[in-house]
Every structure is written in C-alpha cells, then in structure tokens.
Amino acid sequence: MSYNEILQRGTHDFPIELYKINKNDFRYEMTSHWHGELEIVRVLKGTLNIRLNNNEYLACPGDTVFANSETVHYGYPEGDCEYECIVFDGRLLNAHGDALRKFTDGILKRELYIREFIPSADKEVYQAVSRLFDAMAIAGCPEYQFMVMGALYNLFGVIISRKLYFSASTYPMAQEKNIPKIRKALEFMRENFDKQITLENIAGSVGMSPKYFCLFFRDMTRKTPFEYLTAYRIENASCQLINTDKTVTEIAFSCGFNDLSYFIKTFKSLKNITPAQYRKM
Numbered sequence: 001m002s003y004n005e006i007l008q009r010g011t012h013d014f015p016i017e018l019y020k021i022n023k024n025d026f027r028y029e030m031t032s033h034w035h036g037e038l039e040i041v042r043v044l045k046g047t048l049n050i051r052l053n054n055n056e057y058l059a060c061p062g063d064t065v066f067a068n069s070e071t072v073h074y075g076y077p078e079g080d081c082e083y084e085c086i087v088f089d090g091r092l093l094n095a096h097g098d099a100l101r102k103f104t105d106g107i108l109k110r111e112l113y114i115r116e117f118i119p120s121a122d123k124e125v126y127q128a129v130s131r132l133f134d135a136m137a138i139a140g141c142p143e144y145q146f147m148v149m150g151a152l153y154n155l156f157g158v159i160i161s162r163k164l165y166f167s168a169s170t171y172p173m174a175q176e177k178n179i180p181k182i183r184k185a186l187e188f189m190r191e192n193f194d195k196q197i198t199l200e201n202i203a204g205s206v207g208m209s210p211k212y213f214c215l216f217f218r219d220m221t222r223k224t225p226f227e228y229l230t231a232y233r234i235e236n237a238s239c240q241l242i243n244t245d246k247t248v249t250e251i252a253f254s255c256g257f258n259d260l261s262y263f264i265k266t267f268k269s270l271k272n273i274t275p276a277q278y279r280k281m
Helices: 098-108 123-136 144-161 179-192 199-204 210-221 225-243 248-254 260-271 275-280
Strands: 002-004 016-021 030-034 038-052 055-059 064-067 073-088 112-114 165-167
Touching (some): 030 179, 179 210, 199 225, 225 248, 225 275
C-alpha cells in the first residue's frame, strides 16, 4: 500500500522518533507511503530492498538510506532482517544562523534533496549516522535532546561539507510525473479501505483504465492493487489488535472484510500467525 503517513513524531516540541523493526513488528514490511518529514534508515541485520519513488536499492548492514520529504517509499526485508528508522521534522534543524535556515528551508521546500543511498564504505557518513542512532536510543535521559541535536547537526554538517545533496533542477526524481498519480491512488485506497471498492473505483480515481492501472501500480509498488489493499487492511487490523479492545470480528469488519474466516486466513498468510495469537504475542 502507499499512503500519506500522518503521525506525531516524538513530541510537539521535539518532533523526532526512532523505530526499531524486526520480524515480529506489524510494520516489518515497510508498506508504500510518504510523509512530509525526513527519514533515515539503516539496516542492522539481513537486507532491505527499498524503493524511493522510481529508484531501487539493496540496503545491507551499515548502509544509509535517506527518504526525502514527500518521497513515496517502501521496503521488503529479507534474511531475518532488522532495521531502524529515524523520522523527524526538518524544522527541528531550524536553529540560529542564516546558513542553517537557508539549507533546511531548501530541504523543506523541496528545492534541495539529500542523496538517497550512501554505502557503509563511506565511513564518515556511517559514523555520523551511528552517533545519531546511538543518541536516539537514550531517550528519557537528561542529556537526550542535547545529544540528538548535536548528532543531527554533525550529520548534516557532513552532508553539506561533502555536497551529498542536489538541487531540484539536477535531481531527476523531482521531475517524475508518475509520482502524483500513485500518491492519489494510494490515498484513495487508504481513505476507502474499510469499504467494498472495485478495481474500476481505484483506477478511476486517477483517470486510468483498469488494465493500464494494474500495470502502472505493479511497476510502482511491486504489488497488484488488491494485494496492496489487502496488506493495508491487515496492517490496520494489526494495529487495532495491539491498541484496542475490539473483538477480532469487529476489527475484521472495520477493515473491509465481510467474512471472518477469510480475514483469519488472510491474516495468517501474511503474518504467519492468527489474529488471536498476534494479540497475545
């Protein structure tokens, strides 16, 4: 699925969040989505096939992946993968100094784009990213925010000094015309996942024929429209199983399934565990 992810990261005053993902997490497969914040991804174990708009990368332990603001991205983990993501509002960097504001404003306005993929062989970036993830791991300590901001500024200092960024005029992905269409289709599916919708409904939301839309959608997400829709429904069900007291039946119907047996079968096929077992785990 691809959808506009709108979440509160960290706190209102300190909008940055660390996510640690392993095979037991309902977000293990990074479903297609986008958001206004910047995201930094690093793999700890296994590999992560990650796509950013139209570019694909195979991230191994130590590699760094940057998802720029509004970039549609998804990831498929392999080899009992473990990975971490830091998602933060770029305005967090808008401290004192015209040079800082000029650069961060360029990022926020999508006039500048950070290089997406930096391999582990780049030791300077690897060390700067590691310091940031280490700082994020001490949340709750008195020095936490100071350590995080210091690590963020250090990382962006490396990015600027090494010129690991592009202007919009030289960044090919900024010119891609198919991205607004896939966002619109994903948004339609996100807003209507709890209803009975057809392929014609989804294709019509972006003005395409069903046949052409299926080819377009699979090329952009590696899933058919209904594989994506089903995965999104199961992800929502997983979240409800963890965070609500609704019955499995109530959750199934609230996520667009009108047959409990089919919901349980589909959930198990994607999660390798039943909804009831998932909730207990």
